[in-house]
Amino acid sequence: xxxxxxxxxxxxxxxxxxxxxxxxxxxxxxxxxxxxxxxxxxxxxxxxxxxxxxxxxxxxxxxxxxxxxxxxxxxxxxxxxxxxxxxxxxxxxxxxxxxxxxxxxxxxxxxxxxxxxxxxxxxxxxxxxxxxxxxxxxxxxxxxxxxxxxxxxxxxxxxxxxxxxxxxxxxxxxxxxxxxxxxxxxxxxxxxxxxxxxxxxxxxxxxxxxxxxxxxxxxxxxxxxxxxxxxxxxxxxxxxxxxxxxxxxxxxxxxxxxxxxxxxxxxxxxxxxxxxxxxxxxxxxxxxxxxxxxxxxxxxxxxxxxxxxxxxxxxxxxxxxxxxxxxxxxxxxxxxxxxxxxxxxxxxxxxxxxxxxxxxxxxxxxxxxxxxxxxxxxxxxxxxxxxxxxxxxxxxxxxxxxxxxxxxxxxxxxxxxxxxxxxxxxxxxxxxxxxxxxxxxxxxxxxxxxxxxxxxxxxxxxxxxxxxxxxxxxxxxxxxxxxxxxxxxxxxxxxxxxxxxxxxxxxxxxxxxxxxxxxxxxxxxxxxxxxxxxxxxxxxxxxxxxxxxxxxxxxxxxxxxxxxxxxxxxxxxxxxxxxxxxxxxxxxxxxxxxxxxxxxxxxxxxxxxxxxxxxxxxxxxxxxxxxxxxxxxxxxxxxxxxxxxxxxxx
Numbered sequence: 001x002x003x004x005x006x007x008x009x010x011x012x013x014x015x016x017x018x019x020x021x022x023x024x025x026x027x028x029x030x031x032x033x034x035x036x037x038x039x040x041x042x043x044x045x046x047x048x049x050x051x052x053x054x055x056x057x058x059x060x061x062x063x064x065x066x067x068x069x070x071x072x073x074x075x076x077x078x079x080x081x082x083x084x085x086x087x088x089x090x091x092x093x094x095x096x097x098x099x100x101x102x103x104x105x106x107x108x109x110x111x112x113x114x115x116x117x118x119x120x121x122x123x124x125x126x127x128x129x130x131x132x133x134x135x136x137x138x139x140x141x142x143x144x145x146x147x148x149x150x151x152x153x154x155x156x157x158x159x160x161x162x163x164x165x166x167x168x169x170x171x172x173x174x175x176x177x178x179x180x181x182x183x184x185x186x187x188x189x190x191x192x193x194x195x196x197x198x199x200x201x202x203x204x205x206x207x208x209x210x211x212x213x214x215x216x217x218x219x220x221x222x223x224x225x226x227x228x229x230x231x232x233x234x235x236x237x238x239x240x241x242x243x244x245x246x247x248x249x250x251x252x253x254x255x256x257x258x259x260x261x262x263x264x265x266x267x268x269x270x271x272x273x274x275x276x277x278x279x280x281x282x283x284x285x286x287x288x289x290x291x292x293x294x295x296x297x298x299x300x301x302x303x304x305x306x307x308x309x310x311x312x313x314x315x316x317x318x319x320x321x322x323x324x325x326x327x328x329x330x331x332x333x334x335x336x337x338x339x340x341x342x343x344x345x346x347x348x349x350x351x352x353x354x355x356x357x358x359x360x361x362x363x364x365x366x367x368x369x370x371x372x373x374x375x376x377x378x379x380x381x382x383x384x385x386x387x388x389x390x391x392x393x394x395x396x397x398x399x400x401x402x403x404x405x406x407x408x409x410x411x412x413x414x415x416x417x418x419x420x421x422x423x424x425x426x427x428x429x430x431x432x433x434x435x436x437x438x439x440x441x442x443x444x445x446x447x448x449x450x451x452x453x454x455x456x457x458x459x460x461x462x463x464x465x466x467x468x469x470x471x472x473x474x475x476x477x478x479x480x481x482x483x484x485x486x487x488x489x490x491x492x493x494x495x496x497x498x499x500x501x502x503x504x505x506x507x508x509x510x511x512x513x514x515x516x517x518x519x520x521x522x523x524x525x526x527x528x529x530x531x532x533x534x535x536x537x538x539x540x541x542x543x544x545x546x547x548x549x550x551x552x553x554x555x556x557x558x559x560x561x562x563x564x565x566x567x568x569x570x571x572x573x574x575x576x577x578x579x580x581x582x583x584x585x586x587x588x589x590x591x592x593x594x595x596x597x598x599x600x601x602x603x604x605x606x607x608x609x610x611x612x613x614x615x616x617x618x619x620x621x622x623x624x625x626x627x628x629x630x631x632x633x634x635x636x637x638x639x640x641x642x643x644x645x646x647x648x649x650x
Contacts, residue, residue, distance in 0.1 A: 026640045029064075031071045032632040038644055041067060045648070060645050064636070072628040074474055077481040083473075088480055095472055100455045101347065103465050106358035110343060113351045115335075117342045120185025122332045124290075125196050126221040127183075130157070130166055131176040133213040139431045150207040150214040157204055162218040184225055184290075190350035192217070226290050227331035229302045232265065232283035237274040237320040252314045252321035257553040259311060263522050265325050267587040270567055271520050272556060274320065279567055284327065298322065356447070363450040367407050375404055375414065376438050379421065383434040390426045394418050405446065407453045420445050486621050491613055500616045501605050507615065508608040513598040514575055517559040518568040520590045526554045527582050527591045534593040535579050561598070 025037040045063055082088060130153055132146045157165045166177035185193060191210045199205045199219045207214050236252045255272055259265060269283030278285055293299050295317045305312060305326035312324040347355065364371070378399070386392040394400075400415030421441055428437060459466040501508065517540070519530045526547055533543045540557055547555050558568045564575075570585040573592070580592040605612065 029636040031075050068634050075632050077477045082480045104454050105355050109358040113346045114342045117185050118335050124182040124184045124225050127196050127217050127219045128179050129215050129217040131215050136211050137429045146214050154216045226303050228287045228289045230287045230328035231302045232325045234269045234273045234323045235275040235320050248321050254553040256314050264587050270586045360447050379438045380434045387425050388430045497616050501612050508603045510601050511563045512600045513563045514594045515596040516592045516594045518592045519555050521555045522588045524589045527589050531579050531591045
């Protein structure tokens with residue numbers, strides 16, 4: 001689903017539909033006699049002017065061409081009635097609900113929680129706890145027993161010591177005494193996080209309850225978070241049947257020796273790192289914080305480097321052997337950098353209940369809903385013990401037509417709430433009173449209806465919301481159209497794809513390559529000797545033993561099939577069999593023994609299948625758009641277009 005949403009955003013990034021239009025606006029063009037107004041074109045053109053990187057798309061005529069093509073596709077989707085598909089309507093409704101949350105919730109409460117969250121993620125707490133486990137719906141007697149038990153354990157911990165008590169009482173079933181280590185904001189349930197961050201270092205909290213049961217927590221330490229690190233690394237992957245006949249550890253230690261000999265980290269990463277994504281950048285990785293990488297060992301080494309340009313010793317992770325160099329460190333990102341990320345997290349965890357409560361208060365005030373509801377006494381009177389058994393039915397003389405509550409212009413009756421009571425009786429706690437049941441059910445019923453009503457009328461009340469929904473509506477429609485008409489058919493039509501390949505084979509050629517051994521060294525004289533030994537067909541291990549002496553590494557070998565873009569080869573490398581001349585490359589020198597020159601050759605259909613399908617989709621779409629232009633007549637008002645061009649220039 002996330003990938004689909006991303007593609008929809010790409011489809012609508014250049015041409016976005018805007019709903020509101022001025023009736024007196026001039027018509028810029030028509031698609032099958034349906035007008036498209038100047039205001040719409042100018043709005044999307046100006047909105048996306050800074051987003052497009054292709055300068056041609058900033059040209060009005062080029063942009064108009066894109067825009068008319070977009071409108072043609074939407075016209076086709078509507079004719080095919082893709083906008084009436086149940087799956088389309090469901091997904092659009094889901095998106096509207098998700099988007100509505102950003103518009104209807106109380107921003108003040110959200111902002112306060114986000115600021116608190118930033119404070120929490122800026123620190124790490126080290127704590128241990130004792131938990132008396134009880135279910136959320138435990139009866140009052142069991143709840144009281146658990147509360148008294150945790151209170152007595154706290155008294156013992158204050159006199160005997162928390163650690164002694166924690167270890168003694170832990171049984172891993174009903175009582176847990178656990179070491180939690182360091183944690184930051186969002187790592188624990190919100191109630192636990194609150195108690196931990198509000199308890200002083202060295203203190204034991206008062207008993208508190210979460211959904212797991214009753215806790216006491218002992219805070220051992222509080223420190224600033226480790227923040228972010230930016231590092232570069234050289235990685236040697238762990239491979240079976242290494243072509244050089246050497247183990248990965250030996251290779252990384254050779255590279256480490258070259259570093260200690262004063263060779264450049266950046267250059268060595270470009271020459272030897274197996275992490276191809278970072279090798280071209282000298283091994284540089286994106287910044288990361290604690291817990292962000294899937295390798296704790298890598299993180300620990302990175303965070304233990306103190307000074308900029310410090311280099312670690314070789315170490316092993318599940319990905320291979322690494323050497324890490326510290327480029328930058330930051331204790332905590334600025335609030336502005338992570339505000340949106342924190343807001344998303346706040347809305348996902350238990351903090352959201354506080355936001356919900358604030359929204360309910362706001363909507364009750366907006367629609368003049370009183371907290372008093374005298375009708376609840378009637379519903380209490382019609383409940384009986386069948387409700388606990390999930391067999392309760394509304395009585396025959398139920399007053400279903402009586403008005404219950406009005407939200408905006410929508411009236412809810414006794415029947416609406418009665419049916420809700422009947423449908424939600426499963427799982428009712430047998431210890432709850434009828435008054436409690438009715439009160440809790442009514443609050444949930446009311447809150448849900450308030451939010452539903454607000455969501456249903458948000459497009460009428462909020463122009464920005466309406467615009468975004470319409471953009472997504474058209475983008476989703478276009479996605480379904482492209483998937484149905486182009487993408488899926490291009491993938492499934494194997495015969496036509498094969499024919500396209502046969503007609504365009506020149507596009508799918510493997511470049512000229514070499515099968516070679518490349519020796520690299522910062523010392524040109526060393527490579528002269530290596531070249532002589534390679535000419536004599538000496539084994540690589542013997543060459544290394546002769547050249548790398550006294551514990552120093554002077555040469556590192558790379559071998560395999562390489563094309564002109566390979567990181568081990570300079571741009572001007574001559575592809576010819578035999579021993580090459582010595583080239584300067586990446587602040588070092590290289591010489592190669594070319595065992596064979598592999599000529600340019602055609603990729604098989606299987607080898608190039610992904611690229612072929614992509615190219616065929618483009619070819620198919622271009623022809624399809626031509627057909628749409630013949631099917632739906634596009635008429636551009638040239639005099640109006642001239643005005644638009646003048647307006648944009650001015």
